[in-house]
Amino acid sequence: MSNQPVVLEVKNLKKHFPIKGGVFKTTQGYVKAVDGISFSIKENETFSIVGESGCGKSTAGRTILRLLEPTEGEVWFNGENLYDIKKREFRKKRKDFQLIFQDPYSSLNPRMTVQELVVEPLLTHNLCTKKEATEKAKEMVERVGLSEKHLTRFPHEFSGGQRQRISIARALIVHPKLVILDEAVSALDVSVQSQILNLLIDLQEEFELTYIFISHDLNVVKHLSDRVGVMYLGQMMELAKTEDLYNEPLHPYTQALLSAIPNLSTSEKKERIILQGDVPDPSNPPSGCPFRLRCPSAHDRCVSENPVFQEVKDDHWVACHLYDEKNS
Amino acid sequence: MESLLELKDVSIDFQSKRKSFNIIKNINLKIDRKMKYGIVGESGSGKSLTSLAVMNLLSDNLSIGQGEIILRTDEEKVLNHLSKKEMRNVRGEDIAMIFQEPMTALDPLYTIEYQIIEVLRYHRKMSKKEMREKAIAMLTSVGISRPEKIMNDYPHQLSGGMRQRVMIAMALVTEPKLLIADEPTTALDVTIQAQILDLMNDLTDEHGTSILMITHDLGVILETCDRVAVMYAGQVVEESTVKNVFDNPQHPYTQGLLKSIKTLGDRSEKLYSIPGNVPTPDEYQELGCRFATRCPFAFEKCFNEEPPAFQVGSDQTSKCWLHDEEANPNE
Secondary structure, three states: OOOOOEEEEEEEEEEEEEEEEOOOOEEEEEEEEEEEEEEEEEOOOEEEEEOOOOOOHHHHHHHHOOOOOOOEEEEEEOOEEHHHOOHHHHHHHHHHEEEEOOOOOOOOOOOOOHHHHHHHHHHHOOOOOHHHHHHHHHHHHHHOOOOHHHHHOOHHHOOHHHHHHHHHHHHHOOOOOEEEEEOOOOOOOHHHHHHHHHHHHHHHHHHOOEEEEEEOOHHHHHHHOOEEEEEEOOEEEEEEEHHHHHHOOOOHHHHHHHHOOOOOOOOOOOOOOOOOOOOOOOOOOOOOOOOOOOOOOOOHHHHHOOOOOEEEEOOEEEOOHHHHHHHO | OOOOEEEEEEEEEEEOOOOEEEEEEEEEEEEOOOOEEEEEOOOOOOHHHHHHHHOOOOOOOEEEEEEEEEEEOOOEEEHHHOOHHHHHHHEOOOEEEEOOOHHHHOOOOOOHHHHHHHHHHHHOOOOHHHHHHHHHHHHHHOOOOOHHHHHOOOHHHOOHHHHHHHHHHHHHOOOOOEEEEEOOOOOOOHHHHHHHHHHHHHHHHHHOOEEEEEEOOHHHHHHHOOEEEEEEOOEEEEEEEHHHHHHOOOOHHHHHHHHHHHOOOOOOOOOOOOOOOOOOHHHOOOOOOOOHHHOOOOOHHHHHOOOOOEEEOOOEEEOOHHHOOOOOOOO
């Protein structure tokens, strides 16, 4: 995987939402949902972004696809800066990027049949005639594990897992290059979740897809991804290959996060790092390192200075002052 | 010693004008004093309904068809035969409940102080000052650092983890015998989940409270519980100590569930999955085992006759025909 070419490169991406208030609706401050994250994704790779709610992982996904306009930064896709393209032109590019959402109950139009839902992206992008589209829809629906007879039905007739299959069919029918899965299996039950994960892995190989997998479920992320980025309060705290991150987490936040996963073995009792307090309000983040208020090893420097996101080991990036000395 | 809460052959039926069907069928559970008991199952398995039945909070179109829910505190009470007024004295006093979504369980129009004191006002004869002191002490014990300030706050001013702490404080302020926790950490982040589970364990140990933990997360069960019942499609399919169920699962559903979780994280292996979907109540089979259509070991008898709960080993039951030597074709 490591010698694959880079397809997507995110450079210093920022998305700040203004807080409006007062008599004249003036801007009173900003919620820094995404505050300068950088990473690159290789072809056919699964890159995961994990973090707790409110850390900006979904905003990052949406901003990369320009569903939200960025405040600052660049996203290079196959040698082209996506943010330089005019809005109108960008629409044509959209077929290369697809998004699958968490909630299959609200992401499918309840008034459209499965047939109409799956055909829609093909017709919107003018990729083929109606007749061809119908054929393709049939193929695609079967590929994701539904059958032809389901085509005339409406979303409410399906269970959560089946609906997620429809969302997948709809996303993949235009043969995208990059698929962003935003908590795509979080709403599903364990037994169904594993079916969908298997399907996603199979389809990735078959359609040569690159995935950005956004999730809070660390077990699922471990199963699916090649590399993982950990976000906290709009910033990337650590980024590494999956094995490296799970076996040897460097950042105190990652260590706490991993130790908080309930373990599934009856024999060993896991030593647990219990973090104090909550995630701070993103409109009023602490000075210096965003994690310092909950960090067990915070020191003076963390208050005054935001640590730089740097490569500490081979392909293992971390933003923490604890690893500064080792470099200098 | 007699158990604190016992469910004897409890069934719950659904009725509407047009149709009626059985949802929960013949549940038997025994929760001892100080025991931490878990019910685990996927959505639609009936685990929440079971807990609501214990609290007598079922909606009008649901009713307990047969069976008895017995609570033994100082005296023995059959909860499903109590009047509304008698039941009100049980709720909050003997049994308290925590829900999944603390924002919807707390009243947005009242301060935290009012909501905690409300419980005391109903169940205890105390002066205003005593109640306030008790509430502050309770908030401190659930790990809230500035309880005097929080007392005057409204629920929307608190974070999810804080709200759940307040819920726990409200539930335990009367020192109930049993705490029912319905997915108490599902809406929370993992780091907060770890805090809350830790807190619940400490507090219930301290007061000698039993817990009935309802969850879909086997990890949470392993962290907190002594015994566990695995539910599928409105029935308890397997019941034993947590250790037995995890290390030596007997029912094919439990085996599948554990297998699909344990292979998670290992990319070299294909993730194990149980085929098909969880059935909805109108799809439940009249005859036979409700898991038969998804079961890899199903044979003819499974589709025709419902299996009883077989005793496996000394302390484990499993509702599966595979344990019957006469019926099992593989033996």
